[in-house]
Amino acid sequence: DFKMDYKKDFPLLAESDIAYLDNAATEQRPACVLDAEREFYERWNANPLRGLYELGVEATEQYEHARERVARFVHAKSEREIIFTRNTTEGINLVAYSYALPQLKPGDEILVTIMEHHSNLLPWQMVARQTGAVLKFLECTQEGTLPDEVLEAAITEKTKLVAVAQVSNVLGCVNPVEKIVKLAHEKGAVVVVDAAQSAPHMPVDVTALDVDFLAFSGHKLMGPMGIGVLYGKEELLEKMPPFLTGGEMISSVTREGATYAKLPHKFEAGTVNAAGAAGLAAAIRYVEKIGFDTIMAKEEALTKRAMEGLKKVPHLHILGDEAPENHTGIVAFTIEGVHPHDVSEILSSDGIDVRAGHH
Ligand code: PMP
Numbered sequence: 001d002f003k004m005d006y007k008k009d010f011p012l013l014a015e016s017d018i019a020y021l022d023n024a025a026t027e028q029r030p031a032c033v034l035d036a037e038r039e040f041y042e043r044w045n046a047n048p049l050r051g052l053y054e055l056g057v058e059a060t061e062q063y064e065h066a067r068e069r070v071a072r073f074v075h076a077k078s079e080r081e082i083i084f085t086r087n088t089t090e091g092i093n094l095v096a097y098s099y100a101l102p103q104l105k106p107g108d109e110i111l112v113t114i115m116e117h118h119s120n121l122l123p124w125q126m127v128a129r130q131t132g133a134v135l136k137f138l139e140c141t142q143e144g145t146l147p148d149e150v151l152e153a154a155i156t157e158k159t160k161l162v163a164v165a166q167v168s169n170v171l172g173c174v175n176p177v178e179k180i181v182k183l184a185h186e187k188g189a190v191v192v193v194d195a196a197q198s199a200p201h202m203p204v205d206v207t208a209l210d211v212d213f214l215a216f217s218g219h220k221l222m223g224p225m226g227i228g229v230l231y232g233k234e235e236l237l238e239k240m241p242p243f244l245t246g247g248e249m250i251s252s253v254t255r256e257g258a259t260y261a262k263l264p265h266k267f268e269a270g271t272v273n274a275a276g277a278a279g280l281a282a283a284i285r286y287v288e289k290i291g292f293d294t295i296m297a298k299e300e301a302l303t304k305r306a307m308e309g310l311k312k313v314p315h316l317h318i319l320g321d322e323a324p325e326n327h328t329g330i331v332a333f334t335i336e337g338v339h340p341h342d343v344s345e346i347l348s349s350d351g352i353d354v355r356a357g358h359h
Pocket of ligand 1: 024025087088089090117119120165167168169194196197217
């Protein structure tokens with residue numbers, strides 16, 4: 001399998017000789033994902049969770065099958081713990097609005113790391129502003145590690161919520177989520193994991209990690225844009241008010257009020273992205289067919305080759321750890337005296353697509 005040419009599975013890449021290296025931003029999609037989305041509209045299209053006629057029932061089945069596959073993929077105990085969202089950002093915002101805003105009090109502490117993506121920072125800045133909670137930062141080393149002493153000193157009785165990326169989108173380092181969860185739970189805090197960069201590249205087991213919430217995006221996992229996943233522990237989701245209100249998230253409505261649908265539909269207001277969910281299920285099937293052992297070994301070999309090549313470039317500095325196996329396929333670098341946008345533009349003229357800018 002290691003020598004297989006996966007490129008031919010991707011229509012956009014198969015037809016072109018660009019070197020697309022911006023996979024951390026969004027991945028290309030294999031034909032099987034495009035086919036699955038199209039198949040939904042060609043064979044099962046109706047508004048899921050509504051129609052009582054056969055097509056409507058089939059549309060619902062397709063959507064719920066996708067949820068079951070996602071639940072197995074992240075080892076959730078139940079499909080009720082899997083909420084379909086648009087992306088990681090929406091999943092984290094759901095937790096910020098529906099869990100954190102009603103819970104947090106002035107003086108409570110929210111802990112994030114200094115390496116978070118804006119999507120796992122701005123929602124917590126909002127919660128802190130609105131509740132009077134204090135937002136604190138965990139500093140990492142140059143290599144991107146979070147030493148035990150730093151974690152132990154920062155997670156205290158005041159900590160109510162810790163939000164951390166499982167894999168950094170800048171350094172590619174894998175954060176010690178298991179250790180963070182253990183320390184946080186000892187103090188009664190919940191842990192929100194941003195799995196945008198981990199779910200596509202390594203096995204994620206929400207039950208073994210014992211995380212409270214975990215979010216990722218379909219489009220970074222070769223799935224469609226506009227479909228994402230929020231995992232939440234059932235007992236927490238059960239107690240939370242809905243994030244958005246409207247159609248499909250209700251069980252009954254009167255002039256004065258409504259009772260909400262059961263999990264997971266309570267958190268899925270409005271017409272859902274069922275074709276996107278079917279596409280995501282196809283992407284997961286594709287990943288599982290190749291297997292994470294192969295994916296991880298291949299990514300490590302490519303990272304090693306990239307780092308060896310980059311090290312020969314004068315004035316170039318690779319950020320983060322020395323070892324390619326600690327990069328999860330992400331290599332960030334600077335070139336002394338050259339603006340990153342210029343580096344990207346010059347590479348682009350050779351058909352090499354990279355991300356550049358403020359991270
Ligand atoms: N978190 C991390 C670590 C990411 O890398 C990204 C995407 N670059 C996001 C969150 C946001 O993902 P999305 O735009 O799909 O919501």
